[in-house]
Amino acid sequence: MSVQDLIAPVSDKLTPTERRIAGVVLHDPTVLAFGTVSELAERAETSKPSIVRFAAKLGFDGFTDLQKWIRDELTQQLASPSQRIRHRDESGTAARDSITDSVNHTIAMLNKDRLIALAKPIADANRVWIISGETSMAGAVVLHSGLSMIRPDVSLVDDHSTGRELCSAEPSDAAVVFDFARYRRNSITAAQKLDDLGVPIVAITDSPLSPLASIARAWCELDIPAVGPFDSSIPAVLTAELLVSQVVDLLGDRARDQIDRLESFWQTTGVFLSYTPRSNRKP
């Protein structure tokens, strides 16, 4: 049982101050184990009694009691190195290893130069079209969501209305096409159509043999691991995120302005729970 499991069940019953305390504790549990009430109070920018009340709310009989509990937990954890070993050799290790491998591979491959080559057409484009098959849909969603926040005219092209949407594409646009082994007929034909229209294509695929690689202005090859019976979307998502980040760099202030504007829009419409009660502090 961890500190997290201790706090989670009551997290909705916490007052703002207590939530702040919880934040500190979760960020660095050692203050609970080694620290004092005063120290924790200072770190959470509150008073000592609030710490005690926090402990009480977690079901303990004062801070001392809470500290005793976490110390016992720690003692147990330190006492049995066997547990750490057992923790490691879970089943399904193979799938997990192949994922970390794939992530490392993707990161290594998308170095600055290549990333810029991929991002440049997107940053320069008038409009951006995103096309994707099923496996890579997550990557496409991320790219769409990310790009939409930093520039206008980004479309995620629906599988069923490809033709209708794409017919207005122009050479000043750009298209990002995701597709992996068992290439979707739909995605490929759409890409070819765009190529015919003179639209520069950025391809995210899994092999230089992919039909996409040949028509793309810039492309990158990803190594796709399997998770259970399905192919993983992780490499595609990761690529999309790095791509967005690079486009932000290329667009510079233009992107930043857009983000700010979006932010203020969110603020006024209140889409988020505004959990930042940082303001009830007294000097």
Added chain:
Amino acid sequence: MSVQDLIAPVSDKLTPTERRIAGVVLHDPTVLAFGTVSELAERAETSKPSIVRFAAKLGFDGFTDLQKWIRDELTQQLASPSQRIRHRDESGTAARDSITDSVNHTIAMLNKDRLIALAKPIADANRVWIISGETSMAGAVVLHSGLSMIRPDVSLVDDHSTGRELCSAEPSDAAVVFDFARYRRNSITAAQKLDDLGVPIVAITDSPLSPLASIARAWCELDIPAVGPFDSSIPAVLTAELLVSQVVDLLGDRARDQIDRLESFWQTTGVFLSYTPRSNRKP
């Protein structure tokens, strides 16, 4: 550096009482970390001053100083390996490191037991509802796509029609809710509504302080790194994929049949290009 290394060099200069103290400390180092002078004195069947003198002989400026030292050692030992590494090379590739860190963390956290706890409600459910904010949309998409291939009645609830869609939910269903810091008001209220209806909730969130953690049947905490100006979806996607894979395990043949059926459907409708170079990864 351990307690042993600390005591060894001076062990021949220790008086009988001090040797007894050393014995206690070596046998259970936690009394040093968590205990008090009085407690240690009692355990070693000696007096408080002898404890202080013992600390002095080890080169410390009193017991407090010795305790501070061992607490620092323990803190280091408890810190995650990734944190230790990051501490070392502060420079450059921060975003990439934080991603691999996050992936490792996610994989480590989603061990078999926790994964089963999360997957069980989904496997058992009559219908499955998926709710998500923007940041985690990719994870939701992957989960929806994956689950749809192995079981019927999986819905990705649209942000704008939450009420209409969810009103038919029942206790025999299950809901998977993704949400991360700056919790979407919409997602949270939807989750609360489902909880009111008696629907078991599986929460994928980023903190035990999330409003979700308290109402969830099962939940897991993800560590979300930043890529450029935005939060990464990788942990959410990874979790979704592992979850799908676990549900496949739980459902067994039922899932496999469904996959086969879908496969033959694809075959006959020809959504894929005919060649399937599944194995053209270079050696």
Added chain:
DNA sequence: TAGTCAGTGTACCGCTAGTTACAGTTTCTG
């Protein structure tokens, strides 16, 4: 045997710990 000295425990000091009572402030609520 008297003196020395390292080893040890007793008694006490100052301080800071955790706790509690209470009062001020804000936020619901009818």
Added chain:
DNA sequence: CAGAAACTGTAACTAGCGGTACACTGACTA
């Protein structure tokens, strides 16, 4: 808009902390 309820900090209390001065003990020395 009044009253209640909830929240949070101030101030004061007590207990127990770590540390130190000093006295006692017993072995060794001159």
